[in-house]
Amino acid sequence: MLTDTYDLKTRSGRTVAVWRNAPEEPAPGGPVVVVAPGFGQRMRSAGAMALMMVANGATVYRFDSLDHVGISDGDIHEFCVTALYESLATVVEDVCVREGRSRATLVATSLAALPGVQYAAKEGRVDNLVLMLGVVNGRNTLREVLDADYLDVEHATLPAQVLIDKHWVDPRPIHREHKLVDWWDEPATVTALSNCDMPVCNFVAVDDDWVDIADVRRAFGSVDRPEPPEIVEVGLSGHALLRNPVALKAMMTDVTRRALALGADDDVVMPSFEAMVELRGVERELERAHAAGRVA
Amino acid sequence: MTVVELSETAELDRLIFEQDTWWALPVEDQAALRRRLTERAARHHLEHNPGYRRFAESVGFDVDTFTDLSQVPQVPTTVFKRTDLRTAQAADCSLFVSSGTSSGTRSRVWRDDTTLQRLVGSLRPDGDIWGDLYRDIDLDEDGATLHMGPSRAEANGVWISYVMTMIEMFTTTTHYLRDGVLHVAKAAEDLRRAVAGDEFVAIAGPPVFVAELLRHLDDRDLRFNAGDRVVVITGGGWKKDQTTRIDPAALRDLAVRTLGLRSAEQVRDVFNQVELNTAFVECEHHNKHVPPWVEVIVRDPADLTPLPAGATGLLSYVDPSATSYPCFLLSEDFGAIEVDRCPCGRRGTTVTPRRRLEAATHHGCALRLATTTRLG
Numbered sequence: 001m002l003t004d005t006y007d008l009k010t011r012s013g014r015t016v017a018v019w020r021n022a023p024e025e026p027a028p029g030g031p032v033v034v035v036a037p038g039f040g041q042r043m044r045s046a047g048a049m050a051l052m053m054v055a056n057g058a059t060v061y062r063f064d065s066l067d068h069v070g071i072s073d074g075d076i077h078e079f080c081v082t083a084l085y086e087s088l089a090t091v092v093e094d095v096c097v098r099e100g101r102s103r104a105t106l107v108a109t110s111l112a113a114l115p116g117v118q119y120a121a122k123e124g125r126v127d128n129l130v131l132m133l134g135v136v137n138g139r140n141t142l143r144e145v146l147d148a149d150y151l152d153v154e155h156a157t158l159p160a161q162v163l164i165d166k167h168w169v170d171p172r173p174i175h176r177e178h179k180l181v182d183w184w185d186e187p188a189t190v191t192a193l194s195n196c197d198m199p200v201c202n203f204v205a206v207d208d209d210w211v212d213i214a215d216v217r218r219a220f221g222s223v224d225r226p227e228p229p230e231i232v233e234v235g236l237s238g239h240a241l242l243r244n245p246v247a248l249k250a251m252m253t254d255v256t257r258r259a260l261a262l263g264a265d266d267d268v269v270m271p272s273f274e275a276m277v278e279l280r281g282v283e284r285e286l287e288r289a290h291a292a293g294r295v296a
Numbered sequence: 297m298t299v300v301e302l303s304e305t306a307e308l309d310r311l312i313f314e315q316d317t318w319w320a321l322p323v324e325d326q327a328a329l330r331r332r333l334t335e336r337a338a339r340h341h342l343e344h345n346p347g348y349r350r351f352a353e354s355v356g357f358d359v360d361t362f363t364d365l366s367q368v369p370q371v372p373t374t375v376f377k378r379t380d381l382r383t384a385q386a387a388d389c390s391l392f393v394s395s396g397t398s399s400g401t402r403s404r405v406w407r408d409d410t411t412l413q414r415l416v417g418s419l420r421p422d423g424d425i426w427g428d429l430y431r432d433i434d435l436d437e438d439g440a441t442l443h444m445g446p447s448r449a450e451a452n453g454v455w456i457s458y459v460m461t462m463i464e465m466f467t468t469t470t471h472y473l474r475d476g477v478l479h480v481a482k483a484a485e486d487l488r489r490a491v492a493g494d495e496f497v498a499i500a501g502p503p504v505f506v507a508e509l510l511r512h513l514d515d516r517d518l519r520f521n522a523g524d525r526v527v528v529i530t531g532g533g534w535k536k537d538q539t540t541r542i543d544p545a546a547l548r549d550l551a552v553r554t555l556g557l558r559s560a561e562q563v564r565d566v567f568n569q570v571e572l573n574t575a576f577v578e579c580e581h582h583n584k585h586v587p588p589w590v591e592v593i594v595r596d597p598a599d600l601t602p603l604p605a606g607a608t609g610l611l612s613y614v615d616p617s618a619t620s621y622p623c624f625l626l627s628e629d630f631g632a633i634e635v636d637r638c639p640c641g642r643r644g645t646t647v648t649p650r651r652r653l654e655a656a657t658h659h660g661c662a663l664r665l666a667t668t669t670r671l672g
Contacts, residue, residue, distance in 0.1 A: 069437070166432050235306065240314035243420070245413045247309055273409035274390070277448070281464050284436070 001054045005290045010090045014066055014073040017290060018091055019043055021050045022059040031058040031260045032099045036088045038110030040165050042070040044283040048276045052252055055269040058260050063091045071291045080173040081183055085115035092125050103127035105259050111135050114183045121192035130259045131202040133211055133239055136219040138184035141210050151178045186219050193223040200229035201258050203251055205237035308333050308589055312417035316424040318588050319642040323635055326588035326644050333589050334365055337616030345383040348622045365591045366602045370612050370626040373571045376403035384408045384620035392455040394570040403570045408620040411573055416462050418574045418587060425577045425585060429527050433496050439467040440490050442483050444501030444509055447471040455570035456532040463500055478505055480512045491522050502532035503542050513554040521556035531566040567649060571625050573618040576647055579640040586645040590615045592633050608632045
């Protein structure tokens with residue numbers, strides 16, 4: 001797998017770190033995939049996914065979101081989905097230019113589904129949208145995670161920070177963006193999905209405590225378009241599926257098939273466990289070198 | 297609506313990788329869980345492993361009617377020293393061997409990716425058993441491991457070395473055993489720098505090598521005041537040879553004294569052996585907890601009948617987490633189990649391995665069984 005690292009500037013002048021992975025001998029016109037990280041995930045969290053997709057012929061772009069973990073500008077303490085949107089929009093637009101394409105496949109995980117769906121609906125740059133444990137009702141997810149609904153409370157009554165999946169987050173940026181965009185609410189997702197002109201698929205775990213499968217069924221069932229978006233259910237798993245390599249392997253086989261538009265009879269190449277372990281160490285160093293190179 | 301087909305063992309994977317609440321499960325529920333998971337694993341090995349199937353038939357085992365996990369045919373670990381007992385194709389597996397220091401002959405165990413991943417899962421640092429050590433520290437971001445052992449490449453399939461290198465999955469790791477030389481002074485210098493930089497450091501490795509580092513610090517009067525920023529994780533044998541055995545409590549004391557740890561709770565041992573596919577991790581009370589998918593049965597060495605909790609006998613295991621070989625084992629180790637007795641409050645079984653079956657005890661049933669059992 002060949003890897004390039006580089007930085008992009010968003011329209012607001014902030015820096016987004018990007019990694020490009022490609023097969024050593026890429027086939028002309030092969031699939032191009034952009035992977036948007038879920039909450040608390042760095043681009044190297046998707047290393048195994050990139051390895052797998054590249055092994056199957058794709059060129060894969062990953063990025064660290066603004067105001068998030070990783071080496072792009074900002075800190076996860078200021079997390080909000082509009083920063084994730086700004087990051088992914090910058091990356092997808094650049095990818096289309098670099099690869100000479102008008103569109104790319106977007107794989108969005110967990111909370112990245114909220115801006116991912118909005119972007120796919122508005123910008124015409126996505127030809128295939130694959131969601132993994134994709135959140136469709138952000139309000140319910142926040143309520144589940146925080147045991148409270150802060151979106152509509154008085155700004156002055158917000159706590160200074162809340163704990164989301166081991167990360168302390170200032171709720172005020174989310175509260176502020178909710179006054180400007182309605183993406184945290186399910187109807188906004190339904191409307192955006194209705195406006196998507198590409199295949200859409202959401203892989204959901206049946207026992208996900210972040211993504212109520214009933215929300216997904218309702219939201220996807222409400223979408224008004226000729227080819228309805230599809231739900232793929234993964235049994236016996238929850239949101240922690242992302243750290244369950246055995247279930248993930250089963251899901252990733254199907255995700256890769258969808259993202260790369262492979263046929264049902266096409267074999268999906270699976271990297272070895274050894275290769276994945278190796279990649280973890282290599283990419284940890286790569287991240288360090290990327291950040292250090294920027295400082296130099 | 298499409299459904300992703302998971303294997304029949306998806307319930308086991310969820311337990312290993314996703315859940316922690318099982319420490320609170322009543323022992324009866326843990327037992328029911330084990331029974332369910334073991335039956336599935338036994339069916340898998342009986343169907344795909346002719347050697348194990350013949351062995352099971354020879355002892356009259358019927359997977360449809362067995363009533364107790366102690367009836368599951370357990371393979372003496374010595375069998376792995378003379379037979380490749382594989383349920384999967386060799387091409388789909390990696391071969392791991394024991395260090396061979398205790399008995400001279402090496403066990404050979406074939407593991408496929410799923411089997412390996414599950415072993416790593418039993419060690420995952422976000423597990424409840426590590427909770428008070430790692431707290432909310434993001435090991436991947438803020439942690440560093442000084443591994444007093446070889447890299448995976450140098451481990452060359454030696455199991456316990458390989459297992460310890462799995463810590464690389466979770467945190468930045470430097471290996472200090474290179475080309476057969478343990479670089480203790482370099483490890484001490486890197487430790488000094490990491491502690492000065494307020495990094496969270498895990499010192500990991502076999503007890504004998506970790507002890508070398510601690511003695512190096514002690515002999516040179518190099519003292520740290522690491523508080524809760526350093527932990528020590530040991531795994532593997534406690535002796536280099538028959539004359540040099542390290543006492544776990546003495547190692548903990550030495551670690552607390554030289555590193556300036558807050559308490560001996562920051563020193564933990566992990567029990568595993570090449571044939572066993574789950575790691576048993578010590579809690580803060582230094583009891584090795586058995587995850588609920590594994591049944592540990594202590595057997596009378598004379599007739600292999602199961603002994604009650606508290607009694608010392610031969611340790612045997614029923615571990616359904618291996619797909620590439622039947623991890624139903626009769627070991628050569630003596631030890632005892634306790635149930636629901638640990639003051640940490642975690643429910644279930646704890647195990648205390650005590651000593652290896654010595655040559656002088658060859659009259660025991662285990663070895664007789666081992667020498668008469670034919671597989672493959």
